[in-house]
Each structure stands twice: as C-alpha cells, then as structure tokens.
Amino acid sequence: MLGLSTDQAREQLVRQGPNLLPRVRPVPRWRRVAAEFTHFFALMLWVAAALAFVAGMPELGVAVLVVVVVNGLFSYAQEARAEHAAATLRALLPSQVLAVRDGRPVKIHVSELVAGDAVLLAAGDRVPADVRFVRTNSCTVDESMLSGESEPVAKGPEDTGFGGTFLANGDAEALVIATGGRTRLADIAALTTQTKPPPSPLNRELRRIVRVIALVALALGGLFFLVSLLTGTSWRDAFLFAIGVSVALIPEGLLPTVTLSLAMGAQRMAGRNALVRHLQAVETLGSTTFICTDKTGTLTQNRMSAVELWTPQGSVAVEGTGYEPMAELDGSPAAVAAGRRLARAARAASRGRIVQREQGWAAEGDPMEAALDALAHRMSGGAAPVEERVSVRWAFDAVRRRESVVVDGELLLKGAPEGVLPLCADGTDEAGIEDAHRALADLAARGLRVLAVARRGLPPGAVPERPEEAEARLELLGLVGLHDPPRPSVPEALAKARGAGIKVAMVTGDHPATAAAIAREIGLQEPGGLVLEGHGLPADDQVLGALLDRDGVVVSRVSPEQKLRVARCLQQRGHVLAMTGDGVNDGPALQEADIGVAMGASGTDVAREAADLVLLDDDFATIITAVEQGRATYANIRRFLTYHLTDNVAELTPFVIWALSGGSFPLALGVLQILFLDIGTDLLPALALGSEPPGKRVLNRPPERRHLMDGALMRRVFGVLGPVEALFEMAGFTMLLWLAGWRPGGGLPGPEVLAAASGTAFTVVVLAQLANAFACRSETVPPWQLGWRSNPLLLWAVGAELLALAAFLFVEPIARMLGQAPPTLPGLLVALLAIPGLLAADYAYKSVRHRRSAAAGRQAAAGPR
Numbered sequence: 001m002l003g004l005s006t007d008q009a010r011e012q013l014v015r016q017g018p019n020l021l022p023r024v025r026p027v028p029r030w031r032r033v034a035a036e037f038t039h040f041f042a043l044m045l046w047v048a049a050a051l052a053f054v055a056g057m058p059e060l061g062v063a064v065l066v067v068v069v070v071n072g073l074f075s076y077a078q079e080a081r082a083e084h085a086a087a088t089l090r091a092l093l094p095s096q097v098l099a100v101r102d103g104r105p106v107k108i109h110v111s112e113l114v115a116g117d118a119v120l121l122a123a124g125d126r127v128p129a130d131v132r133f134v135r136t137n138s139c140t141v142d143e144s145m146l147s148g149e150s151e152p153v154a155k156g157p158e159d160t161g162f163g164g165t166f167l168a169n170g171d172a173e174a175l176v177i178a179t180g181g182r183t184r185l186a187d188i189a190a191l192t193t194q195t196k197p198p199p200s201p202l203n204r205e206l207r208r209i210v211r212v213i214a215l216v217a218l219a220l221g222g223l224f225f226l227v228s229l230l231t232g233t234s235w236r237d238a239f240l241f242a243i244g245v246s247v248a249l250i251p252e253g254l255l256p257t258v259t260l261s262l263a264m265g266a267q268r269m270a271g272r273n274a275l276v277r278h279l280q281a282v283e284t285l286g287s288t289t290f291i292c293t294d295k296t297g298t299l300t301q302n303r304m305s306a307v308e309l310w311t312p313q314g315s316v317a318v319e320g321t322g323y324e325p326m327a328e329l330d331g332s333p334a335a336v337a338a339g340r341r342l343a344r345a346a347r348a349a350s351r352g353r354i355v356q357r358e359q360g361w362a363a364e365g366d367p368m369e370a371a372l373d374a375l376a377h378r379m380s381g382g383a384a385p386v387e388e389r390v391s392v393r394w395a396f397d398a399v400r401r402r403e404s405v406v407v408d409g410e411l412l413l414k415g416a417p418e419g420v421l422p423l424c425a426d427g428t429d430e431a432g433i434e435d436a437h438r439a440l441a442d443l444a445a446r447g448l449r450v451l452a453v454a455r456r457g458l459p460p461g462a463v464p465e466r467p468e469e470a471e472a473r474l475e476l477l478g479l480v481g482l483h484d485p486p487r488p489s490v491p492e493a494l495a496k497a498r499g500a501g502i503k504v505a506m507v508t509g510d511h512p513a514t515a516a517a518i519a520r521e522i523g524l525q526e527p528g529g530l531v532l533e534g535h536g537l538p539a540d541d542q543v544l545g546a547l548l549d550r551d552g553v554v555v556s557r558v559s560p561e562q563k564l565r566v567a568r569c570l571q572q573r574g575h576v577l578a579m580t581g582d583g584v585n586d587g588p589a590l591q592e593a594d595i596g597v598a599m600g601a602s603g604t605d606v607a608r609e610a611a612d613l614v615l616l617d618d619d620f621a622t623i624i625t626a627v628e629q630g631r632a633t634y635a636n637i638r639r640f641l642t643y644h645l646t647d648n649v650a651e652l653t654p655f656v657i658w659a660l661s662g663g664s665f666p667l668a669l670g671v672l673q674i675l676f677l678d679i680g681t682d683l684l685p686a687l688a689l690g691s692e693p694p695g696k697r698v699l700n701r702p703p704e705r706r707h708l709m710d711g712a713l714m715r716r717v718f719g720v721l722g723p724v725e726a727l728f729e730m731a732g733f734t735m736l737l738w739l740a741g742w743r744p745g746g747g748l749p750g751p752e753v754l755a756a757a758s759g760t761a762f763t764v765v766v767l768a769q770l771a772n773a774f775a776c777r778s779e780t781v782p783p784w785q786l787g788w789r790s791n792p793l794l795l796w797a798v799g800a801e802l803l804a805l806a807a808f809l810f811v812e813p814i815a816r817m818l819g820q821a822p823p824t825l826p827g828l829l830v831a832l833l834a835i836p837g838l839l840a841a842d843y844a845y846k847s848v849r850h851r852r853s854a855a856a857g858r859q860a861a862a863g864p865r
C-alpha cells in the first residue's frame with residue numbers, strides 16, 4: 001500500500017516544513033507607517049505646516065503637524081486591523097486533502113502534506129503539491145494557471161501533476177514529490193507577487209470621491225487666498241485662511257475608515273458562516289438583486305436516503321432513515337430479489353460509502369452514493385465488496401450524468417434516467433421501458449431524486465476503451481428514488497429574500513419534476529409555476545432573460561454552459577447576480593456572476609477558488625444573512641459620510657460669509673478650531689456610526705444599486721443638515737456679538753467678545769454634530785424610533801465628544817490657543833437649541849421623502865407592469 005505512516009509523516013513534516021507557499025516577505029512595518037505620512041495629502045500638509053512656521057505662525061504649524069500625525073497613525077491602525085481581519089478570514093477557508101496514512105484514507109489539512117504521501121484526488125480537487133500520478137481514471141488536469149493552456153491535459157501513470165492545478169475530470173491516486181517552496185507554483189508565485197490586483201469598483205469610487213473633495217478643498221483654499229488678498233487682508237492672514245479651508249476639507253481618514261467598515265462587515269459575516277474572499281464582496285452582496293441557487297445541499301440537507309425502488313418485478317418501499325444500514329422492506333419476494341440486484345449494481349458503480357462514527361452512521365464521499373451503499377446494506381446486509389475487481393471506471397460528470405464500471409466482465413451503470421433509459425432500448429422490452437417512464441414521473445413528482453440502474457454482460461475478453469462502446473443494449477435493473485429533506489431554515493430565508501426585493505431562481509442539474517416538487521415544498525414556487533429545462537431554453541438571450549426575470553423560476557437539467565448563459569442573461573437585464581455552484585465545471589458561471597457563491601463543506605476546490613463568497617455551512621439562508629450584512633455595511637459607510645460632510649458645511653460657512661462680506665464680518669471659526677473639530681470631537685462618533693449593527697429593516701426594502709455619494713446623500717447634507725447646522729452656528733455667533741453691542745460695519749469687535757462668540761459657534765457645531773450623529777443612524781426614520789441604546793458605542797463616543805468640548809472650552813491654555821472662551825448663557829441656549837433644531841429639520845426631511853417615495857411606490861404599483 002502506498003503512503004506513509006502517521007509517524008513517518010510527522011517526522012517528514014519536521015524535516016521538510018509545512019506545505020505552504022513561502023510567504024511573500026511582508027512590507028516592513030516602518031515602511032507601511034511611513035507610507036501613511038508620505039502620500040499626496042500628507043505631503044501637502046507637511047508643506048502647509050512648514051509654511052506656517054516660516055510665516056511665523058507656530059501654533060498653526062504645530063496643529064497641522066498634529067493633524068498629519070493623528071491621521072497617519074489612525075489610517076495605519078485601520079489598515080492594519082482590516083488586513084488582519086482579511087488574513088483571519090483566509091485562514092478559515094477550508095483546504096483539506098484526502099491522503100493515505102497508515103494504509104487508510106484520511107482527510108488532512110493541505111499544509112500537513114509531505115513528500116512521500118499518497119493522495120487521492122477527484123474531479124474538482126486542487127492538486128495540493130507537485131505529484132507523480134500512480135493510478136489514473138479518465139483523468140484530465142486543468143493547468144491553465146501555470147501554462148495558460150485552457151484545454152485540460154490528459155494524465156496517466158508516471159505523469160507529473162503540479163500544485164495549484166485542478167483535476168478537471170476523473171480521479172487519480174498520486175505520490176507527492178515536492179511540497180511548499182519546492183513546488184513549481186512557488187517559483188511562479190515568486191515571479192508574480194509583484195503585480196498588484198486592479199482596484200475594485202468600490203475602491204475606484206472612493207478614490208474618485210476623495211479626489212473630488214480634495215480638489216474642491218484646494219480650489220476653495222486658493223480662492224480664499226485671492227479673495228482675502230483682494231479685500232486687503234494681510235497676506236499672512238489670507239494664507240492662514242487658505243490653509244485652514246484646505247486642511248479642514250481634505251477627507252484623509254475616509255479611505256481607511258471604509259476599508260475598516262468592510263473588514264468589520266466581513267468579520268461579522270464570517271461569524272455567521274459566510275466567508276468573503278475579498279473585502280469588496282461585502283458591498284456587492286448588499287446590492288444583490290437576484291439569486292440563482294442550486295438545490296442539493298443548499299436548499300436541501302444533502303442527507304439522502306433511498307426510500308423507494310422500482311423494478312420490472314414490482315416496487316419495494318425501504319424504510320429507514322439517513323445512513324443507518326438497517327431497514328424494513330415492503331414488497332413482493334420477486335420485487336425484493338430484483339431490488340437486491342439493483343442495489344448491488346448501484347453500489348458497485350459508486351464510491352461514496354457509509355462509515356460508523358461516534359455520532360452514528362455518516363456518509364464518506366458523495367452523500368448520494370453513500371445512500372446507495374446504505375441501500376445495499378438495507379437490502380441484503382451489505383454487499384460483497386467489488387472495489388478490488390473493478391477493471392474500468394468511467395466517473396460521473398455533469399454532461400454525461402452517469403457513472404459506470406466494469407466488474408468481472410459485466411458493465412454496471414447508474415445515472416440520470418433520461419440518459420440511461422434510451423441506452424436500454426435494445427436490452428429491455430418496450431413495455432418495461434414505458435413502465436419505467438411512468439414510475440420515474442411518479443417518483444419525481446414526489447420530490448425524490450431518481451437514478452436509473454442498468455447492467456450488461458460484456459463479451460468474454462472485451463476490454464472497452466471508451467464508455468460509448470460498452471454503454472449500449474443495457475438491461476434495465478430499475479430505478480432508485482432518493483429522498484433529501486429540505487433545510488428547515490430555507491422557507492424563512494426565501495420569505496426574507498422576497499421582502500428584500502430579491503428574486504430567487506433554482507438552477508439545478510436535477511429532473512424537472514423533482515426540482516419543481518422541492519421548489520413547492522420549500523415555498524419557492526406555487527403549483528403551476530415556471531419550470532424550464534436546460535435543453536429547451538430559448539435560443540435568444542433577450543427572450544431567455546425576460547423569461548427568467550421573475551421570482552421562483554426553476555431551471556432544471558442545466559449543463560454548466562447553460563448555467564453560464566443564465567448568469568449572463570440576468571446580468572444583461574441589469575441584475576446584480578449571486579449564483580451558487582459546487583461542481584467541477586461551475587467555475588466560469590461563478591466568475592461571471594457578481595457574487596459567486598461556493599460551498600465550504602461539500603463543494604469542490606475549483607468552485608471555491610472561483611467564488612467571492614464561501615458558505616461554511618452550505619446553507620441557502622446564509623446567503624440572505626450575508627446580503628443583510630452587506631447592506632448594513634454599505635449603509636454604515638453612507639452614515640459616516642453624511643456625518644462627516646455635514647460638519648464640513650458648518651466649518652466652511654464662516655469663511656464664505658467672511659469672504660463675501662469682504663472681511664468686514666468677523667470670522668466665526670478659526671483654522672485651529674476647525675482642526676480640533678475634525679480630529680478632536682468628530683472622529684469617535686464617525687467611527688461609532690461605521691459600526692452600527694444591521695437595522696431590523698435592512699431587508700425590508702428593495703435593493704438599490706447606487707453610488708455611495710448619490711443625489712439623496714448630497715441633498716440631505718448640503719440641502720438640510722449642513723445649512724441647519726451652519727444657521728445655528730452663525731445665529732449663536734452673531735447674537736453674542738449683537739448683545740455685546742457690535743453692529744455690522746462697525747469694525748472688528750474686541751478680543752473678549754470675539755472669543756466668547758467664537759466659543760459659542762464652536763459649541764453649536766459640536767452639539768449639532770452630536771444630534772447629527774443620532775440623525776445619521778438612519779436614512780429614513782427619526783432617531784427616537786431606533787432605540788437610544790441600540791448602538792452603545794455611539795453613546796460612549798458622544799460622551800467623549802462632550803468631554804473634549806469641555807476641555808477645549810474650559811482648559812485655559814487650550815481655549816486661549818483656539819482663540820475661544822466659554823459661551824455666555826444666551827450662547828449656550830442657542831447651542832442647546834441646535835440639538836432639537838437639527839433633529840426637527842432631519843425629521844421634516846425624512847417625512848417629506850417618505851411621503852414622496854410612498855407616492856412613487858403607489859404610482860409604480862398602479863402603472864403598467
């Protein structure tokens with residue numbers, strides 16, 4: 001027997017090291033920190049700080065330096081946390097291989113593999129290291145990632161297989177010859193790690209936002225410089241304003257905060273068994289509008305049991321559940337005898353087996369084949385093992401939909417009935433075939449997966465080379481009906497998807513009647529719903545797209561190519577498509593879909609590598625949970641964008657008024673105050689908004705594909721929240737000046753008056769932002785409907801914000817540096833009024849929007865469908 005003993009393997013592992021690609025040397029930490037201080041904006045700020053010192057404004061210089069340092073460290077911390085989260089997620093990806101240890105096949109982690117190990121590979125498996133094939137069975141290998149060659153390469157004994165390639169077809173036994181850094185893949189990986197992946201759509205969008213805001217900031221800064229010079233301000237002050245405006249508006253912390261939000265979303269998803277393979281998938285998931293799901297394992301439990309046999313001699317009901325080998329049989333003696341032959345043949349043409357574990361009997365390998373093994377036990381207390389006597393095996397693939405073996409000169413075959421029954425035409429009488437068709441319709445209509453089983457005695461000495469030579473003139477042994485219970489979580493998940501405006505279709509390789517019966521059982525489809533068959537799909541893409549674009553369609557007996565076409569047609573109709581797949585040939589469809597979804601527990605390595613999302617529990621309901629998290633994360637990013645930009649309006653307004661008045665109206669907020677608002681009081685609430693838990697309602701509205709910074713967000717910030725905040729700020733400021741006797745045109749007020757007025761403006765902005773933080777928690781409902789304690793982080797952040805405010809007002813040296821003093825009582829009153837003022841404006845805006853969208857909804861409902 002090939003392979004190592006556990007002890008030998010352990011020894012070799014110490015000697016050879018784990019089977020992992022050598023880690024690309026990570027960028028040293030100091031370089032990553034340095035990068036945060038040397039990018040474009042940071043450089044601009046350095047220059048600004050230097051100029052401030054040269055111009056004799058050391059406070060400003062120091063303040064700008066503080067901004068650079070705080071922002072740089074903050075960005076670094078966010079990036080590091082996001083990266084750490086992504087690495088943790090990668091480590092969760094299942095990567096196991098079937099190796100022979102102590103003469104028995106066992107599943108081990110790929111990293112434990114050593115040279116000398118024997119491995120068993122099946123179609124869809126990733127070749128785990130460089131290997132030499134020992135035994136192969138119709139084995140072809142997809143080497144495109146190494147050679148670029150798209151056609152799979154046939155492999156025979158003695159051929160070499162390279163780590164990282166995939167078994168496209170058949171199966172094989174192979175000896176590991178090189179692992180980890182000694183594989184061919186490691187050589188190539190070392191060459192290619194230099195190339196960076198292209199930026200994702202979200203990243204591009206964010207960069208665009210940052211660039212636009214930065215340009216606006218610079219342009220405004222320049223404009224203020226000119227205006228101030230023209231109005232006779234000293235160049236020193238003009239310069240100070242210009243720097244203040246630019247620095248205040250540059251959204252430096254934005255990119256890392258978004259990355260962190262996505263990473264936290266991804267982590268939350270992982271906690272609920274949904275593993276994204278790259279962070280951006282979190283956001284795409286949130287805008288999913290259509291889900292194509294397969295059936296077995298995703299909607300059902302993939303715990304099959306053969307419950308009914310049909311043979312030409314009669315039917316046999318098999319009672320017994322799961323993989324338990326004991327059962328009661330109910331049928332005539334002739335039918336039971338025929339059933340035994342059938343079960344033996346079906347088992348011989350399968351490799352999945354039942355094994356006894358501590359928790360009871362379980363499947364090893366294909367669960368359906370394990371059910372056939374259990375059936376053989378149930379029918380006759382186990383069948384004599386034939387594995388050793390199998391001379392040829394043509395493995396199952398999704399196109400042939402059958403598997404056959406030659407044992408002792410006899411061909412035994414099992415497969416999808418539509419493919420098998422025609423092969424029986426010359427070996428079985430016509431009436432028998434007709435009966436079989438009737439039995440098939442009956443079993444499938446009950447939601448059972450049906451397999452046909454047939455045999456043929458081959459002429460003595462015949463050694464067929466290709467399956468077509470042997471698979472003809474078959475004698476039909478009968479049909480097996482297999483039951484696979486639906487997952488209990490599915491009906492509720494489907495209802496949630498519907499509530500969220502997401503359409504769901506079942507796209508399966510199974511029989512139309514079986515698929516339709518299951519679809520009805522789980523509530524995907526009403527009786528009489530649309531059931532399409534792969535070979536009957538309309539040839540025109542637009543017609544097909546229109547046909548598919550509804551909730552609850554079943555597409556049965558699809559080939560991998562048809563699955564890919566289904567994906568394309570739905571995308572052409574503008575859908576953001578999530579598609580599940582677990583098979584060897586599902587890779588292209590998963591890649592085509594916006595979100596490819598693979599199964600962690602049962603899927604193939606090929607599917608997992610092509611996917612954006614891996615379901616660790618294979619459960620359909622997990623996709624809906626992931627969509628919910630995706631929507632929540634997207635909403636969070638919009639929340640803190642809204643919050644952040646509102647503040648910018650309030651910061652900019654004093655400068656605009658000052659400039660418009662030609663310098664005669666005093667400046668309400670100085671540059672240092674703006675910096676303290678950005679870095680001191682705003683930062684924590686913005687972060688807390690970014691970690692808002694998913695609201696109960698995220699799945700109660702239709703999906704939207706929109707830009708992060710779209711019209712609605714702009715209208716809310718620049719039309720409502722920003723102006724209201726600025727209004728209270730300027731009102732507080734002006735009132736204090738007025739009460740102190742200052743009148744427009746009357747020159748500049750005294751320094752004490754100005755300090756108290758400016759302190760009032762500062763307080764107004766901080767308190768209004770406090771209210772704003774709560775307003776930003778939802779785009780649709782007022783904060784008092786959300787529950788005050790549902791985001792405890794925000795309460796802490798707001799507490800810290802108030803403490804910071806107190807420090808900036810009452811700690812003498814800080815207040816003096818900022819040029820402000822605590823507000824007087826009337827000032828405080830205006831500041832306090834800003835809280836209900838902002839909330840009321842936000843409430844009014846939300847109510848109007850709600851009424852409008854309800855009216856639009858009614859109109860859409862009344863209009864043509």
Ligand SMILES: Nc1ncnc2c1ncn2[C@@H]1O[C@H](COP(=O)(O)OP(=O)(O)OP(=O)(O)O)[C@@H](O)[C@H]1O
Pocket residue numbers: 294295296297366368369396398401402403414415416417449450451507508509510511583
């Ligand atoms: N191991 C096998 N041996 C023989 N026939 C099989 C085997 N597995 C599946 N079949 C047949 O091929 C058909 C398609 O199976 P396939 O596994 O491609 O479907 P699928 O798309 O994975 O289905 P689902 O959506 O239910 O997961 C099955 O309905 C069955 O009739």
